[in-house]
Amino acid sequence: MHENDDTPQVPVLLVGLDQGVSQFDYQMEELANLAQANQMQVVGTLTQKLDRPVAATYFGKGKVDELRVAVEANEAEMVVVNDELSPSQIRNLENVTGVRIIDRTALILDIFASRAKTRLAKLQVEMAQLQYQLPRLRTSLNIRLDQQTGGGGGSFTTRGSGETKLETSRRLVEHQIAGIKKEIAEIDMDDQNRRKHRDELLMPTVALVGYTNAGKSTIMNQLVERFGANQSKTVFQADMLFATLETSVRKIFLPENQTILLSDTVGFVSKLPHQLVAAFRATLAEAAQADLLLQIVDFSDPNYQAMMDTTKHTLAEIGVKDIPMVTIYNKADRLENVQYPEAAGDGIVLSAQDATSIDYLVEVLQQKLFADLKTYQLLVPFDQGQVVAKLNEDAIVLATEYEPDGTLLQVRLRSEQLPRYAKYLFE
Numbered sequence: 001m002h003e004n005d006d007t008p009q010v011p012v013l014l015v016g017l018d019q020g021v022s023q024f025d026y027q028m029e030e031l032a033n034l035a036q037a038n039q040m041q042v043v044g045t046l047t048q049k050l051d052r053p054v055a056a057t058y059f060g061k062g063k064v065d066e067l068r069v070a071v072e073a074n075e076a077e078m079v080v081v082n083d084e085l086s087p088s089q090i091r092n093l094e095n096v097t098g099v100r101i102i103d104r105t106a107l108i109l110d111i112f113a114s115r116a117k118t119r120l121a122k123l124q125v126e127m128a129q130l131q132y133q134l135p136r137l138r139t140s141l142n143i144r145l146d147q148q149t150g151g152g153g154g155s156f157t158t159r160g161s162g163e164t165k166l167e168t169s170r171r172l173v174e175h176q177i178a179g180i181k182k183e184i185a186e187i188d189m190d191d192q193n194r195r196k197h198r199d200e201l202l203m204p205t206v207a208l209v210g211y212t213n214a215g216k217s218t219i220m221n222q223l224v225e226r227f228g229a230n231q232s233k234t235v236f237q238a239d240m241l242f243a244t245l246e247t248s249v250r251k252i253f254l255p256e257n258q259t260i261l262l263s264d265t266v267g268f269v270s271k272l273p274h275q276l277v278a279a280f281r282a283t284l285a286e287a288a289q290a291d292l293l294l295q296i297v298d299f300s301d302p303n304y305q306a307m308m309d310t311t312k313h314t315l316a317e318i319g320v321k322d323i324p325m326v327t328i329y330n331k332a333d334r335l336e337n338v339q340y341p342e343a344a345g346d347g348i349v350l351s352a353q354d355a356t357s358i359d360y361l362v363e364v365l366q367q368k369l370f371a372d373l374k375t376y377q378l379l380v381p382f383d384q385g386q387v388v389a390k391l392n393e394d395a396i397v398l399a400t401e402y403e404p405d406g407t408l409l410q411v412r413l414r415s416e417q418l419p420r421y422a423k424y425l426f427e
């Protein structure tokens with residue numbers, strides 16, 4: 001994946017510790033993609049097999065020496081490590097190599113920060129960044145202290161005032177975090193109210209989930225353009241990691257007058273930093289409210305299986321469970337000798353760029369969401385016009401007649417909608 005090819009790129013070295021996890025190679029490949037997404041040029045990759053990290057420098061002594069030599073030989077300006085390191089590990093590695101050390105968490109936070117466009121996404125990223133900085137405040141302060149005292153231990157007084165400064169900046173950051181939390185909670189309240197209103201409409205909701213860059217927003221846009229309540233309300237789609245950092249919900253009218261709400265949200269990556277998961281919890285949890293999940297998979301990526309595992313783990317982490325899921329094996333147009341659209345086990349092989357595929361997807365949605373539809377006759381008194389209006393929005397109205405006692409409607413309802421309208425049933 002190459003983006004913003006004209007912006008200057010920082011030469012970086014990647015380093016990873018192979019602790020015997022099965023997906024290590026894939027994680028290193030993913031790290032290279034993340035680095036590229038953050039305007040870095042990967043000039044080399046080093047790995048080490050070890051059961052456990054070394055406390056002081058994360059990597060073993062031999063590897064750290066090798067890293068120092070490789071930084072010089074490749075003129076790397078930064079080193080990116082495949083895990084979240086402790087502040088002292090970062091400091092020690094910086095001292096040996098003489099360049100900045102960035103861990104995987106900081107890298108992902110940087111990408112999120114450059115992508116955030118909405119007020120909410122910006123606040124969420126800022127909160128995650130502050131949470132990441134909080135336990136690391138000591139480091140930068142210590143460096144400053146060391147410089148002030150010429151690298152020596154420093155006098156008791158200097159250390160004392162340093163402690164005070166540290167306390168002050170820590171309190172400052174905590175204060176900032178509290179302020180941002182409050183602002184996020186206010187926006188979240190609005191979202192909850194909106195969601196409550198949606199629930200009242202009883203329309204089935206479908207959430208697009210999956211690995212970043214799989215094609216979630218593209219599928220959303222195809223459905224919006226063909227079946228949307230407002231065809232111009234498309235979302236941002238692009239060939240980049242984390243193009244989407246917010247949740248968008250759109251009303252879709254399927255053929256036969258069935259209405260659904262479709263939501264598109266943030267994509268996943270393996271080892272999504274816990275600070276980000278916490279900050280984006282409300283945004284990510286949109287999927288937890290859905291009646292059906294569409295897991296979008298980039299079927300043309302050789303690592304698609306590992307990406308599906310990542311999605312599974314992330315969904316569990318944000319508390320999404322027991323929601324029926326259909327897997328969409330997308331981007332089939334990029335593969336040779338693959339038929340599409342076609343059913344495949346629990347899902348569909350298709351291409352978001354192909355109209356026939358979208359028709360097929362719509363049929364599957366109709367089947368999954370409206371299979372339990374039954375036809376009823378309802379008689380709604382004339383003084384309850386709002387019920388007729390709601391039915392027109394929320395159900396499939398086959399016929400409307402005006403009788404002396406009220407409006408007689410023939411409607412198709414899902415079983416869960418019946419209780420609300422039971423009192424109007426007309427035998």
Ligand SMILES: Nc1nc2c(ncn2[C@@H]2O[C@H](COP(=O)(O)OP(=O)(O)OP(=O)(O)O)[C@@H](O)[C@H]2O)c(=O)[nH]1
Pocket residue numbers: 211212213214215216217218219236237238239240241242243244245265266267268296330331332333334350351352353
């Ligand atoms: N060839 C091909 N490209 C596709 C298909 N679906 C999506 N793409 C491309 O894949 C890239 C990513 O698509 P998006 O829809 O932005 O992906 P996303 O899943 O929303 O990604 P994030 O928002 O980053 O999580 C875009 O350049 C799309 O044009 C497809 O079926 N075939």
Ligand SMILES: [Mg+2]
Pocket residue numbers: 216217218236237243244265
């Ligand atoms: Mg997207």
